[in-house]
Amino acid sequence: MNEQVKIIKGNLIFTKTSNKFEVIEHGYLVYTDNQIQGVYQVLPPDYAPLPVEDYGSRLIIPGFSDLHIHAPQFSFRGLGMDMELLEWLETNTFPEEAKFQDPAYAKKAYEIFVDSLRRGVTTRACVFATVHRASTLLLMDLLEASGLVTFTGKVNMDRNCPDYLCEETQESAEETLEWIKDVKHRHYRNTKPILTPRFIPSCSDELLEKIKMLQLRYALPVQSHLSENPGEIAWVQELCPESEFYGDAYDRYGLFGADCRTVMAHCVHSDEREIARMKENGVYIAHCPESNMNLSSGIAPVRTFLDQGLHVGIGSDVAGGSADFLFRAMAHAIQASKLRWRLADDSLRPLTASEVFYMASKGGGSFFGKTGSFEPEYEMDAVVLDDKRLGHPQEMDVQQRLERMIYLADDREVYAKYAAGKKIL
Amino acid sequence: MNEQVKIIKGNLIFTKTSNKFEVIEHGYLVYTDNQIQGVYQVLPPDYAPLPVEDYGSRLIIPGFSDLHIHAPQFSFRGLGMDMELLEWLETNTFPEEAKFQDPAYAKKAYEIFVDSLRRGVTTRACVFATVHRASTLLLMDLLEASGLVTFTGKVNMDRNCPDYLCEETQESAEETLEWIKDVKHRHYRNTKPILTPRFIPSCSDELLEKIKMLQLRYALPVQSHLSENPGEIAWVQELCPESEFYGDAYDRYGLFGADCRTVMAHCVHSDEREIARMKENGVYIAHCPESNMNLSSGIAPVRTFLDQGLHVGIGSDVAGGSADFLFRAMAHAIQASKLRWRLADDSLRPLTASEVFYMASKGGGSFFGKTGSFEPEYEMDAVVLDDKRLGHPQEMDVQQRLERMIYLADDREVYAKYAAGKKIL
Numbered sequence: 142m143n144e145q146v147k148i149i150k151g152n153l154i155f156t157k158t159s160n161k162f163e164v165i166e167h168g169y170l171v172y173t174d175n176q177i178q179g180v181y182q183v184l185p186p187d188y189a190p191l192p193v194e195d196y197g198s199r200l201i202i203p204g205f206s207d208l209h210i211h212a213p214q215f216s217f218r219g220l221g222m223d224m225e226l227l228e229w230l231e232t233n234t235f236p237e238e239a240k241f242q243d244p245a246y247a248k249k250a251y252e253i254f255v256d257s258l259r260r261g262v263t264t265r266a267c268v269f270a271t272v273h274r275a276s277t278l279l280l281m282d283l284l285e286a287s288g289l290v291t292f293t294g295k296v297n298m299d300r301n302c303p304d305y306l307c308e309e310t311q312e313s314a315e316e317t318l319e320w321i322k323d324v325k326h327r328h329y330r331n332t333k334p335i336l337t338p339r340f341i342p343s344c345s346d347e348l349l350e351k352i353k354m355l356q357l358r359y360a361l362p363v364q365s366h367l368s369e370n371p372g373e374i375a376w377v378q379e380l381c382p383e384s385e386f387y388g389d390a391y392d393r394y395g396l397f398g399a400d401c402r403t404v405m406a407h408c409v410h411s412d413e414r415e416i417a418r419m420k421e422n423g424v425y426i427a428h429c430p431e432s433n434m435n436l437s438s439g440i441a442p443v444r445t446f447l448d449q450g451l452h453v454g455i456g457s458d459v460a461g462g463s464a465d466f467l468f469r470a471m472a473h474a475i476q477a478s479k480l481r482w483r484l485a486d487d488s489l490r491p492l493t494a495s496e497v498f499y500m501a502s503k504g505g506g507s508f509f510g511k512t513g514s515f516e517p518e519y520e521m522d523a524v525v526l527d528d529k530r531l532g533h534p535q536e537m538d539v540q541q542r543l544e545r546m547i548y549l550a551d552d553r554e555v556y557a558k559y560a561a562g563k564k565i566l
Numbered sequence: 567m568n569e570q571v572k573i574i575k576g577n578l579i580f581t582k583t584s585n586k587f588e589v590i591e592h593g594y595l596v597y598t599d600n601q602i603q604g605v606y607q608v609l610p611p612d613y614a615p616l617p618v619e620d621y622g623s624r625l626i627i628p629g630f631s632d633l634h635i636h637a638p639q640f641s642f643r644g645l646g647m648d649m650e651l652l653e654w655l656e657t658n659t660f661p662e663e664a665k666f667q668d669p670a671y672a673k674k675a676y677e678i679f680v681d682s683l684r685r686g687v688t689t690r691a692c693v694f695a696t697v698h699r700a701s702t703l704l705l706m707d708l709l710e711a712s713g714l715v716t717f718t719g720k721v722n723m724d725r726n727c728p729d730y731l732c733e734e735t736q737e738s739a740e741e742t743l744e745w746i747k748d749v750k751h752r753h754y755r756n757t758k759p760i761l762t763p764r765f766i767p768s769c770s771d772e773l774l775e776k777i778k779m780l781q782l783r784y785a786l787p788v789q790s791h792l793s794e795n796p797g798e799i800a801w802v803q804e805l806c807p808e809s810e811f812y813g814d815a816y817d818r819y820g821l822f823g824a825d826c827r828t829v830m831a832h833c834v835h836s837d838e839r840e841i842a843r844m845k846e847n848g849v850y851i852a853h854c855p856e857s858n859m860n861l862s863s864g865i866a867p868v869r870t871f872l873d874q875g876l877h878v879g880i881g882s883d884v885a886g887g888s889a890d891f892l893f894r895a896m897a898h899a900i901q902a903s904k905l906r907w908r909l910a911d912d913s914l915r916p917l918t919a920s921e922v923f924y925m926a927s928k929g930g931g932s933f934f935g936k937t938g939s940f941e942p943e944y945e946m947d948a949v950v951l952d953d954k955r956l957g958h959p960q961e962m963d964v965q966q967r968l969e970r971m972i973y974l975a976d977d978r979e980v981y982a983k984y985a986a987g988k989k990i991l
Contacts, residue, residue, distance in 0.1 A: 216958050219970030222900065223918055237960070250959040434901035437916060439908045463897075463973035472888075475647065476859035477905070483864045484909040491862060493648055533641050534675035535662070545644030548888035551976060 145173050148188060149559075151196035151525060152539045153180050155203050155515045159447065159499035163515075164539050169193070170201060172521040175562030180515045196525050199556055200543055202498075203513045204264025204522030205467040206505040208427035209364070209406040209456025211269040212280055212293075213238050213247075215254040218460040222435050226370040226461075229436055231303075234460075238271045238296075239305050247276030254465075255283045260552045261466045264522040264560040265509050267364050267404055267427070267456075268293040269337055272308055274320045281324065285332040288565030290509060290522075294337025294364055295320045299348045314351035321359055331561055334359075340366040341377045341390045349394035356401050362508075363396050367405035367415075370438050374410055388415045388424070398422030404508055406456055407432075408446070409439045416449065425452040425508050428500065430473040432461025440481040443474065444489040447496065454505015455497065468547050471497040475547075494544045525557035526550065570598050573613060574984075576621035576950060577964045578605050580628050580940045584872065584924035588940075589964050594618065595626060597946040600987030605940045621950050624981055625968055627923075628938045629689025629947030630892040631930040633852035634789070634831040634881025636694040637705055637718075638663050638672075640679040643885040647860050651795040651886075654861055656728075659885075663696045663721075664730045672701030679890075680708040685977045686891045689947040689985040690934050692789050692829055692852070692881075693718040694762055697733055699745045706749065710757040713990030715934060715947075719762030719789055720745045724773045727764075739776035746784055756986055759784075765791040766802045766815045774819035781820070787827035787933075790816065793840060794832035795863045813840045813849070823847030829933055831881055832857075833871070834864045841874065850877040850933050853925065855898040857886025865906040868899065869914040872921065879930015880922065893972050896922040900972075919969045950982035951975065 153165040171178040171188055184193075214234060221233040241247045258266065268284070268291050270277035277295040284291050295317055299310045308316070317336070324334045338344040338352055356363060368374055368387045377387045384390035388411070391397040397405075397418070404425040411419070419426065428443055446453045455474060457465045464470065471494075478492040506513025512520045528542055531549050546554060558566035578593040596603040596613055609618075639659060646658040666672045683691065693709070693716050695702035702720040709716050720742055724735045733741070742761070749759045763769040763777050781788060793799055793812045802812045809815035813836070816822035822830075822843070829850040836844070844851065853868055871878045880899060882890045889895065896919075903917040931938025937945045953967055956974050971979060983991035 216960055217970075219973035220966055222969075222973075223916070240960070246959060253957040253959065256957075431901070434904055437904040437908050440905065463970075476856070479859055479862040480865065480902070480905055481909070483862050484906070491648075532678040532681075534671060534678065535641055535665070541645055544647075545642075545888075548644035548647075 146178070146188065146191055147172055148184070148191055149194045149196060149201065149523070151199050151201040153201050153515060154539055154543050156495055156499040156503060157514060157516060159496045159504065162495050162498070162540050162543070166539055170515060170523065172562065175521050177515055177517060177519045177521055179517050196557070200526040200528070200539060202524050202526065202543065203502045203506070203515060204524055204558070204560055205262050205501040206454055206509060206513060207263045207266040207457050207465070207467055208404050208425065208454040208505045208508060209429055209458050210266055210465060211459055212251060212254045213241050213271050214460035215257065215465070216250050219463040224436070226373055226436050226438065235303050235306050241271040241273050241276045244275050244279055247273070247279050251280045251283050255287050257465055258289060259287045259566060260555060262524050262555060263289070263465065263467050264524070264558065265290040265506065265512060267291070267335060267508070269364070270295055272296045272298060272306060274316050274323070277320060278323055281327070281329065281332045285329045288331065288560050288563050290331040290561050292333050292335035292362060292364065294335040296337050296339050297348060297352060298339045298343035300345050301342045310345055310348050310351070313348055314355070317352070317355055321355065334361060336361050336363045338365050338396065341387065342373065342380060349396060353395045356396065362402035364404045365391065365396070365406070367408050368410045369407035370436065371410060386412060386415045388418050392418060392422065398424035402508065406458060407438065407441065409433055409441045416445065416451070420449055420451050423452065425454060425505070427456035427505070428453055428474060429456040429458035429462060430477040431464060431470055432458035434473065434477065435463065436461050440477045440485070442481070442489060443478060443492060452504065452507065453500050454508060455501040466551060467501050468550050471501055471547050474500070494547060497547070521559055521562040523559040524555060526554050527556040528554055530554065571603070571613065571616055572597055573609070573616055574619045574621060574626065574948070576624050576626040578626050578940060579964055579968050581920055581924040581928060582939060582941060584921045584929065587920050587923070587965050587968070591964055595940060595948065597987065600946050602940055602942060602944045602946055604942050621982070625951040625953070625964060627949050627951065627968070628927045628931070628940060629949055629983070629985055630687050630926040631879055631934060631938060632688045632691040632882050632890070632892055633829050633850065633879040633930045633933060634854055634883050635691055635890060636884055637676060637679045638666050638696050639885035640682065640890070641675050644888040649861070651798055651861050651863065660728050660731050666696040666698050666701045669700050669704055672698070672704050676705045676708050680712050682890055683714060684712045684991060685980060687949050687980060688714070688890070688892050689949070689983065690715040690931065690937060692716070692760060692933070694789070695720055697721045697723060697731060699741050699748070702745060703748055706752070706754065706757045710754045713756065713985050713988050715756040715986050717758050717760035717787060717789065719760040721762050721764050722773060722777060723764045723768035725770050726767045735770055735773045735776070738773055739780070742777070742780055746780065759786055761786050761788045763790050763821065766812065767798065767805060774821060778820045781826050788821050789829045790821070792830035792833050793835045794858070795861065796835060799835055811837060811840045813843055817843060817847065823849035827933065831883060832863065832866065834858050834866045841870065841876070845874055845876050848877065850879060850930070852881035852930070853878055853899060854881040854883035854887060855902040856889060856895055857883035859898065859902065860888065861886050865902045865910070867906070867914060868903060868917060877929065877932065878925050879933060880926040891976060892926050893975050896926055897973050899925070919972060922972070946984055946987040948984045949980060951979050952981040953979055955979065
């Protein structure tokens with residue numbers, strides 16, 4: 142008997158597939174170090190002598206992966222919501238991100254960000270920092286200390302941005318190389334680098350080439366933005382007349398899946414060719430419904446992505462989105478899909494609770510490997526939810542309690558949290 | 567000097583018109599009993615000797631009016647969100663509402679509802695109960711005890727609903743009469759009756775006639791539902807082939823503004839004739855954006871309503887909406903208007919923060935009289951907000967602090983609350 146075996150007990154609920162919830166009432170979740178051994182209604186005799194952390198009637202769900210969030214934008218979430226993407230970047234985002242040149246400011250801002258993420262339902266995230274190497278490392282130090290598991294990226298941008306934030310092409314590549322080396326020296330357990338060219342309008346061809354060289358040399362994953370806004374898409378076509386479609390402008394430089402793990406945020410207006418290429422290349426989509434509402438971008442055809450078997454996860458996209466609490470993004474995903482069905486295309490059925498749960502857990506979680514489920518061999522990420530604040534007069538089963546928490550819960554319901562085998566809250 | 571004069575101090579923010587916020591930093595709000603005397607940057611000398619309740623740097627806003635909420639549905643908010651209106655009524659709503667025949671169940675459920683409403687940003691509300699007289703009175707007792715100001719209605723329905731909930735026509739009218747008499751005997755200060763025919767499909771012509779007689783006899787206001795869902799609208803046309811449009815089916819019985827104050831929830835699919843009649847008759851619209859997302863109803867053309875000078879307020883429509891916290895409904899109103907702009911009609915500009923604030927405060931508040939503003943002679947409803955939980959690294963002015971609370975705040979930010987001149991929290 143391995144003495145590292147640990148057991149927690151509670152109302153387990155998770156998804157193996159997107160179409161239904163698996164529920165084990167008052168079940169046992171057995172794990173060793175960072176690997177789940179299994180879930181059981183009745184504890185196998187071998188485990189019987191071991192101590193059990195009993196969470197009573199609370200719910201236990203897998204941790205969620207936030208596939209797209211901007212750490213420096215957390216400070217102005219909920220503000221300046223009366224613009225579309227490109228104006229919003231110029232007016233709100235770039236001036237705020239420029240402040241992160243100052244490590245003291247970055248420390249203050251990033252502490253608030255990391256603390257909020259730690260207290261929510263997210264255990265893993267793909268995080269944008271800014272162009273600044275020092276403050277990106279500071280963010281990564283804080284994330285590592287939190288126990289959260291992340292891919293975090295220093296942003297690259299060498300054109301079409303204000304002078305105070307714009308990098309020289311060579312400088313951008315060199316700083317990124319130095320940042321990668323810095324990260325290696327820090328030997329983080331849970332905090333990994335990800336290449337982060339902001340989006341095509343901010344990155345010259347030459348810069349994309351240099352980023353690809355770093356990608357090959359260090360076998361790093363990539364995150365960026367794709368087909369969020371019609372004005373942006375038209376601009377990309379002007380900037381890259383040779384590209385067949387927006388995503389092709391990344392693909393021409395080898396930064397669009399295939400040989401490198403890639404997640405693209407939004408994909409609101411992806412056409413058939415782009416969708417086909419994402420599928421072919423195994424590109425992950427970070428669906429960011431609240432951001433797509435707030436910046437008037439539109440509603441992504443998630444049902445199409447799911448039907449065609451693409452990888453789709455959920456992103457909060459703070460500060461396009463206001464809420465880093467991922468249940469909120471899941472509710473927005475369902476709501477947006479209903480409005481798309483009513484207003485734009487009633488051939489695409491709205492999303493269901495189990496589908497958005499799957500996207501936030503196992504679907505998006507697979508970007509990190511085997512995470513987001515309680516199946517054997519999955520990593521041990523779990524969130525314990527206590528819904529006693531949310532009073533109700535009637536009986537409610539476990540699935541109902543979870544479904545309403547998608548709409549009603551906030552960080553007060555997060556009772557305990559495990560990420561990569563460690564209890565972090 | 568009237569010794570009843572009271573003064574509170576803080577960062578005052580409110581709207582006189584929908585296009586901008588009025589801000590008085592560290593200002594004084596002076597009121598007598600239930601009437602606001604004025605707001606001042608510098609306290610007039612006459613008031614100088616009086617004690618001041620100083621809320622420091624906290625924000626003070628007028629109370630909000632929730633123009634449409636179903637008290638018995640609070641128990642299943644966030645549940646059963648995968649249906650459109652008519653199926654949702656049959657599957658979720660009617661079975662739950664039937665339970666309110668039992669006063670013990672009603673007490674348990676309504677205590678949870680009233681407690682939540684009391685802790686939020688709402689000071690006034692138009693509330694649907696159920697068909698049951700006893701439990702409606704019980705709800706009104708609880709609302710009165712809370713200090714909230716409401717119009718609360720016993721529901722009428724005599725057709726197209728399950729036997730276990732359906733009233734006989736005569737019984738429905740008689741029970742409503744008895745209920746009105748009961749309410750009169752209770753001499754509530756803040757809790758008033760409102761006639762509540764559920765919607766046209768649930769109310770026979772004969773019942774509407776009888777309700778109009780009660781309306782005339784007791785000069786009561788009216789609340790109901792209008793043009794929420796395409797299937798519902800088609801059904802109304804079948805049921806009332808003589809009506810020119812849905813709203814006309816109420817108007818033919820004198821239950822659509824003009825000589826009786828009326829609020830209609832939704833108006834998602836109101837056509838030009840219906841909009842013109844609402845304007846002519848002074849009908850209030852309760853815009854319920856979250857409900858209209860959750861039940862796939864669509865998005866109401868609020869910009870059109872505002873441009874044409876109709877009365878528009880905000881409704882949470884629990885449990886079509888999941889959140890009774892009205893900031894959430896305001897965020898949803900902005901978000902929905904952006905999606906409508908993008909997906910359906912880009913001639914209708916999205917709503918702004920000041921517009922939804924106005925709708926939730928002074929706009930909808932005028933259904934109750936002079937409420938929802940800090941102008942002289944307005945009733946004294948105010949909410950004190952403490953945003954210290956919502957950390958930020960940068961400077962922020964009062965308007966920014968308010969704007970982001972529309973997206974970020976929950977009941978933890980509600981520090982104190984006044985309704986009709988009394989401190990109720």
